[in-house]
Amino acid sequence: MSVRLSERTLSEIAATAAVPRYDRSRLAAGILHFGVGNFHRAHQAVYLDDLFETGEGHDFAIVGAGVMPSDQAMRDKLASQDYLTTVVEQDNARTSARVTGPMVDMLAVGDAEAIIERLADPAIRIVSLTVTEGGYFVDSDGVFDPSHPAIAADGASPDQPKTVFGLIGAGLRRRSERGLAPFTVMSCDNIPHNGKVCRSAVVGTMRLSDPAFADWIDANVAFPNGMVDRITPATSQREIDHCRETFGIEDAWPVYCEEFKQWVLEDDFPAGRPALEKVGVQFVPDVSPYEAMKIRILNGGHAIIAYPAGLMDVHFVHEAMETDLVARFLDKVERDEIIPVVPPVPDTDLGDYFSLIKRRFANPKIGDTVRRLCLDGSNRQPKFIVPSILDNLKAGRAPEGLALESALWCRYCRGTSDGGTAIEPNDPNWDKLVERAKAAETDPSAWLAMTDVYGSLKDEPRFAEPFARWLAMLAEKGTAETLRVYLGKS
Template structure:
């Protein structure tokens, strides 16, 4: 008999799994978080839950906020269980669960007035966000695009904004007018220099309606960069059933994740912050080496295995790692074209880090899907793969393997696997990508003409030629034979 998760049933659940021992009724919100998804609840919320268990930081509880229609389902499900979450950590050798409780509310979705009022609350010291890599309105060069229709609309209606960045600006404006010190804005997304990118979006949106105010934000508001890491698949019926059957907890939206987690932050929080260093967060003067390491090796590695595995009809990520050609493709590409061009990381051996990444990818308990890794390539490729291409070219090296990865992405976007199975839309720009991928069958440069992804790489023969050659081979011989050729096994 399962127990429905709620504040009133915690005593019953205690003993089945760990539950909060701190008094949640005495928590007060000090953090407003945009984008209450699985990653946030498996990462930032878990660190705060651990800190609250020490008796510290209880004035830094989380209040959630959302601007997308999809956020409503999360609000409905979490509010019905008093904003509690069952977090299930799955390592290769163990599985454990804990109910976490650092969230105390989620504001009405897309309610600008309610969100701005909370942002103006002096108790809010930090505004954090996980809005995905594609949610920052940036072009292929990583530059904020103020002409995007959603941003332009906020510029015309600054008192009733609809984007996260318009809302943050409106909240800061309200605080400034009331003489309240600004909060710190903390991005938790997988983007190089995420604080800098977030700052550009907030300042750029404000500049559309008030240049002096935009300058005030640029000069007075802190946007620390951070590196976040934890593999966290989407929740499906599989996880909900497992939580009920294995732990006796009826949780409408449990979070399943790997045991490993990492958070590296620049220590720039003028309004104050919780003592997260006491629960494993690394505070450093410059996060750049850590984020480069993670984004290139882990996120880039995800892309490397995703598209060949997807084309070969492999479902789970651990199954991709059990597929000899895919695993060897990852090894060769990482060791020849990614690890060698990465700068040193303090107190870190890159080879050891890569070995850890492979172990994490191979974890059979996570249930992470290849389809999730293939998602949103148009936003992920320019952040996770293209920088490694450019750095190899700068170092005088021909990025043959990275050209193959790009060709595999193009082939995947034709929308059909090697077996003839249809690939369901898997990118916000899916229709355009499919059309372009089909055009690339006769003209490979049609794919590289996506300047928002590749910049000017179409004009770089050291990349464009191997890309065209690999794409032709994929069309002629298929994924398996092409991988064997790259690996020297043909």
């Protein structure tokens, strides 16, 4: 018999899952978070839940907010269960469930005034966000694009913003008008220098309507960089059913994740912060080495296995790791072309880190899908793959393996697997990618002409030539045989 998740039923749920032992009625909001998705609930919210269990930080509870239709759907689900979430951690050796309770409210999507007013609440000292890699309106060089229609609209109507960055700017303005100190803005997204990128987005948006206040934000508001890590697949009916059948919990949207998690943060919180170092968060002067390691080795590794596996009709990530050609492709590209250009990381052996990553990818309990890894390549490739390509070229090496990865992404965007299965749209720019992938069959430079992804690499023969060669081989021989050729090269 299952029990619907709510504050009232926690005593029953405690028989099968850990539940909050702190008094949620005594929590006070200190963080407003944009983008209450699975990763946030498996990562930042879990760290806060751990801290609250120690009896500390109870004035840093979370209020959720969002701007997308999916945010409203999440609000409806979470509100129906008192903003509680079931987090199921799955390791090779065990599966455990816990109910987390650091969220106390979530604001209605589209109510800009309510969000701005909550941002102006002096109790809110941190505004955090997870809006995905593509949500920062930047080009391939990480430069903010103020001409984007959504940003331009906020510039024209700064009192009725619809983007996260317009809302944050409006909230900071209202605090300033009331003589209140600014909050800290903390990006939890998986992008290099996420604090710097977030600063550019907020300042750039405000500059369209109030350049002087934009300068004030740039000079007075803290945007610490951070590195976040936890593999967290999307929730489907599979996870909802498993949660009910295994733990007896009826959760409208449970979160399933691996046991491993990591968070490295620059300690720049002038308005105060919770003592997260007591629950495993690592505070450092400079997060850059950690984020470069993670983004290139883990996220780059995801891209390396994603497209060959997708073209070979492999469904789950652990199945991709069980596919010899895919696993060997990952190993060779990482060891030959990625790890050698990752800067040293304090107290970290990069070889050991890669071994850990492979074990995490191979975890069969996670149920992470290849399709999720293939998602949004147009925003992920310039952040996860292209920097390693450029560093190899600077070192005088032709990046054969990364050129093949790029050709595999192009071939994937052709829209059919090697077995003839249709690949459903899997990128915000899918139609344009399909058009370019078809054009690249006869003119490979058509794909590399995406300067927002590749910059000027189209004109670099040490990359363009192997890309064209691998793309032609994929069309002629298919993915498996092309991988065999690559792996057989010295």
